[in-house]
Amino acid sequence: MRPATQKSGTELYECFDCGRRTEHAESLVCTACGGELWNLSQSRDL
């Protein structure tokens, strides 16, 4: 019963500067270093 892949609709962002990941990004700005967050969910092939 363990999902192998992320469910669709789950937002996942990763900071391009420090690598911090978050599921809840309000303004696409890293709360740790102020870097830019990238949406990993969109990088997946649909």
Ligand SMILES: [Zn+2]
């Ligand atoms: Zn960061």
